[in-house]
Amino acid sequence: MSPRTSQQNEAQRAQTRKLILEVALQAFAEKGYASASMSYIAKEAGISKGLSYHYFKNKEDLLIGIFEMLAGMADGLESAWEGKRPAEKLALAVEMTFNILQEQPQMVRFMTALAIQPEVTDNLKQHIEAQKLINIKVYQEIFKELEYANPELEAYAFGALLDGVALGCLALGADYPLDKMKQIILSKYHL
Amino acid sequence: MSPRTSQQNEAQRAQTRKLILEVALQAFAEKGYASASMSYIAKEAGISKGLSYHYFKNKEDLLIGIFEMLAGMADGLESAWEGKRPAEKLALAVEMTFNILQEQPQMVRFMTALAIQPEVTDNLKQHIEAQKLINIKVYQEIFKELEYANPELEAYAFGALLDGVALGCLALGADYPLDKMKQIILSKYHL
Amino acid sequence: MSPRTSQQNEAQRAQTRKLILEVALQAFAEKGYASASMSYIAKEAGISKGLSYHYFKNKEDLLIGIFEMLAGMADGLESAWEGKRPAEKLALAVEMTFNILQEQPQMVRFMTALAIQPEVTDNLKQHIEAQKLINIKVYQEIFKELEYANPELEAYAFGALLDGVALGCLALGADYPLDKMKQIILSKYHL
Amino acid sequence: MSPRTSQQNEAQRAQTRKLILEVALQAFAEKGYASASMSYIAKEAGISKGLSYHYFKNKEDLLIGIFEMLAGMADGLESAWEGKRPAEKLALAVEMTFNILQEQPQMVRFMTALAIQPEVTDNLKQHIEAQKLINIKVYQEIFKELEYANPELEAYAFGALLDGVALGCLALGADYPLDKMKQIILSKYHL
DNA sequence: TATGAATGAGAATTCATTCAT
DNA sequence: GATGAATGAATTCTCATTCAT
Numbered sequence: 001m002s003p004r005t006s007q008q009n010e011a012q013r014a015q016t017r018k019l020i021l022e023v024a025l026q027a028f029a030e031k032g033y034a035s036a037s038m039s040y041i042a043k044e045a046g047i048s049k050g051l052s053y054h055y056f057k058n059k060e061d062l063l064i065g066i067f068e069m070l071a072g073m074a075d076g077l078e079s080a081w082e083g084k085r086p087a088e089k090l091a092l093a094v095e096m097t098f099n100i101l102q103e104q105p106q107m108v109r110f111m112t113a114l115a116i117q118p119e120v121t122d123n124l125k126q127h128i129e130a131q132k133l134i135n136i137k138v139y140q141e142i143f144k145e146l147e148y149a150n151p152e153l154e155a156y157a158f159g160a161l162l163d164g165v166a167l168g169c170l171a172l173g174a175d176y177p178l179d180k181m182k183q184i185i186l187s188k189y190h191l
Numbered sequence: 192m193s194p195r196t197s198q199q200n201e202a203q204r205a206q207t208r209k210l211i212l213e214v215a216l217q218a219f220a221e222k223g224y225a226s227a228s229m230s231y232i233a234k235e236a237g238i239s240k241g242l243s244y245h246y247f248k249n250k251e252d253l254l255i256g257i258f259e260m261l262a263g264m265a266d267g268l269e270s271a272w273e274g275k276r277p278a279e280k281l282a283l284a285v286e287m288t289f290n291i292l293q294e295q296p297q298m299v300r301f302m303t304a305l306a307i308q309p310e311v312t313d314n315l316k317q318h319i320e321a322q323k324l325i326n327i328k329v330y331q332e333i334f335k336e337l338e339y340a341n342p343e344l345e346a347y348a349f350g351a352l353l354d355g356v357a358l359g360c361l362a363l364g365a366d367y368p369l370d371k372m373k374q375i376i377l378s379k380y381h382l
Numbered sequence: 383m384s385p386r387t388s389q390q391n392e393a394q395r396a397q398t399r400k401l402i403l404e405v406a407l408q409a410f411a412e413k414g415y416a417s418a419s420m421s422y423i424a425k426e427a428g429i430s431k432g433l434s435y436h437y438f439k440n441k442e443d444l445l446i447g448i449f450e451m452l453a454g455m456a457d458g459l460e461s462a463w464e465g466k467r468p469a470e471k472l473a474l475a476v477e478m479t480f481n482i483l484q485e486q487p488q489m490v491r492f493m494t495a496l497a498i499q500p501e502v503t504d505n506l507k508q509h510i511e512a513q514k515l516i517n518i519k520v521y522q523e524i525f526k527e528l529e530y531a532n533p534e535l536e537a538y539a540f541g542a543l544l545d546g547v548a549l550g551c552l553a554l555g556a557d558y559p560l561d562k563m564k565q566i567i568l569s570k571y572h573l
Numbered sequence: 574m575s576p577r578t579s580q581q582n583e584a585q586r587a588q589t590r591k592l593i594l595e596v597a598l599q600a601f602a603e604k605g606y607a608s609a610s611m612s613y614i615a616k617e618a619g620i621s622k623g624l625s626y627h628y629f630k631n632k633e634d635l636l637i638g639i640f641e642m643l644a645g646m647a648d649g650l651e652s653a654w655e656g657k658r659p660a661e662k663l664a665l666a667v668e669m670t671f672n673i674l675q676e677q678p679q680m681v682r683f684m685t686a687l688a689i690q691p692e693v694t695d696n697l698k699q700h701i702e703a704q705k706l707i708n709i710k711v712y713q714e715i716f717k718e719l720e721y722a723n724p725e726l727e728a729y730a731f732g733a734l735l736d737g738v739a740l741g742c743l744a745l746g747a748d749y750p751l752d753k754m755k756q757i758i759l760s761k762y763h764l
Numbered sequence: 765t766a767t768g769a770a771t772g773a774g775a776a777t778t779c780a781t782t783c784a785t
Numbered sequence: 786g787a788t789g790a791a792t793g794a795a796t797t798c799t800c801a802t803t804c805a806t
Binding site: 200203204207238239240241242245 | 788
């Protein structure tokens with residue numbers, strides 16, 4: 001009956017917030033942003049509608065929250081690159097892309113839809129563009145180390161290839177030859 | 192005195208139908224299928240809400256109408272391939288992709304979003320998948336003629352690369368180095 | 383190519399008008415007044431929407447037209463009574479009610495719905511009430527001739543019994559024991 | 574500080590639900606199912622359009638809700654029959670019919686219209702038929718106890734007579750000789 | 765912090781009716 | 786007389802958001 005300490009409160013808050021974000025990501029990816037209702041998300045998360053509005057001031061805020069969560073995850077992954085040789089880094093980028101495509105297709109669908117659809121806030125739009133450019137920069141660095149003639153364009157092309165695989169996979173689902181595509185891409189870049 | 196001739200009616204119908212389709216394509220591409228309301232489309236087309244339903248029995252029917260219109264356009268383009276050598280065909284595929292990307296980005300945005308968006312009917316979904324697979328088959332044929340080791344996977348990879356460029360271009364807009372990408376792709380395939 | 387004579391025109395008009403009325407009666411009875419659209423009626427009648435409005439200035443006018451048509455039919459039937467003995471008249475009333483119930487259930491449904499539903503114009507309402515009262519008067523006359531103690535109430539009761547059978551038949555459809563009900567009613571009134 | 578107790582919520586819900594049901598019954602009876610709009614019902618109930626959909630998932634669900642409410646009321650009345658002699662039961666059936674006709678004409682109008690109207694779902698239609706048949710069975714039991722020659726048909730005839738009175742009363746309103754009809758019916762069945 | 769009843773704006777869709785031809 | 790394209794108001798229904806408790 002004693003009041004929770006503020007630490008416990010904080011932890012509880014963070015956990016609920018994360019739960020909402022995950023449920024919402026799932027819902028947005030499955031049904032689309034417009035078609036996934038706040039009621040549905042709250043129900044799926046097992047909380048009341050009103051409570052969601054304690055954590056996110058509106059639906060768009062929730063969208064941004066998801067985006068930030070995903071961006072944070074990507075950041076975390078970068079540490080895995082440290083100390084690797086360039087070819088290994090490139091191979092790792094391929095691996096990671098295909099992994100995420102297989103394990104979290106909803107997340108990929110969400111991000112891709114976000115990137116294309118203009119129903120999204122300008123604010124979020126800029127986040128997305130920035131993210132995409134950062135990715136390109138990273139690839140560019142690698143291609144420079146690998147002494148490709150035109151690292152920047154190679155980076156764009158490499159990114160495009162991976163994006164295109166993702167697109168095809170999202171559109172065709174299980175029919176898409178994911179594994180074989182990984183092989184051919186690795187071999188195309190001599191990895 | 193006399194009723195309109197059926198010819199006049201037919202012409203009127205065709206014209207209004209086309210107007211609605213074009214406005215709707217624009218609207219769906221700009222705002223997304225779920226967020227572009229029938230009211231908005233009607234207003235943009237300068238007609239009454241009710242009239243749209245005279246031409247398309249519901250929103251999904253309108254979506255299908257657009258899809259068929261675009262598919263029809265694509266069919267027309269195929270005749271340009273006749274009698275070309277394989278390398279020329281491949282170059283033409285690249286050219287066409289980049290052309291359409293520059294001249295009709297809305298159309299590309301629409302088709303891409305359609306392929307990803309879960310808000311779309313299974314019916315249309317299957318059309319889209321079929322369309323995508325047809326494309327792959329065409330590329331595959333070319334790579335076979337060019338005696339690539341694995342024509343099918345090469346076709347997938349080629350398609351992915353072009354799709355990825357489209358995706359990047361849609362996301363980054365004018366910042367995307369479209370022209371240079373065309374060059375690097377052409378050179379990658381020795382065209 | 384000579385213009386139709388006004389007689390021919392007149393005949394044509396009358397025929398088309400009748401066609402519309404019959405189709406509309408069917409439609410109203412099947413779907414209900416509110417749910418049977420003018421478009422549907424026009425299509426069923428094989429004419430254009432616009433043309434129906436040449437014959438009936440609006441939907442309610444069409445409703446009134448049907449009512450008048452049905453009232454006219456009832457009038458025609460009355461001549462069959464002439465010169466009959468009271469018991470025969472009563473038996474005839476029963477026969478006619480059951481006949482119409484079997485052969486034109488739609489018509490009965492329509493009139494019954496009209497009598498109950500207040501979404502109907504006051505104007506039409508009064509017609510219906512008048513019609514019902516006329517019926518009662520006729521029955522009352524018969525019961526007076528048959529020397530029943532209270533001809534007026536007997537008339538109401540007799541009408542109620544027939545109405546109730548109609549109601550049950552409309553509600554239960556083929557499950558309703560129509561034939562047996564005719565027998566028991568006839569025997570109840572010693573006919 | 575604390576959320577409403579579930580008891581408070583429950584009470585509130587029950588009250589609002591009942592309000593909507595009563596207003597809707599009134600509206601459907603007055604205007605007919607198709608013509609009484611959800612907007613109208615909400616306005617009459619003094620609540621927002623949206624709230625009705627919080628309680629009933631659609632218009633038909635509301636209709637079913639009313640039907641169940643009325644069926645529930647009827648159930649309650651049955652206990653009054655216990656331990657009565659057959660003649661008393663029959664008299665009670667007449668009494669109850671006339672009572673309800675005088676005190677709740679809207680309810681009768683609603684149920685009668687429902688039985689006839691084609692705008693009603695098959696689902697509800699079956700409920701109605703079942704209800705009607707149950708009634709007949711009850712009457713049949715009584716006539717069997719009273720040793721009538723053909724209890725089943727007598728039950729149908731008795732039901733038809735009461736239904737017919739209701740119909741006449743609904744159509745003619747205050748002009749209908751309700752009280753006298755009760756007397757003549759009671760005397761016809763020696764009650 | 766937590767609930768869910770309540771709101772109101774807006775979406776899809778239908779339909780009686782008009783009118784240029 | 787005849788057509789059906791066109792209109793616009795009304796209808797059913799959804800949903801983001803607020804708020805009393």
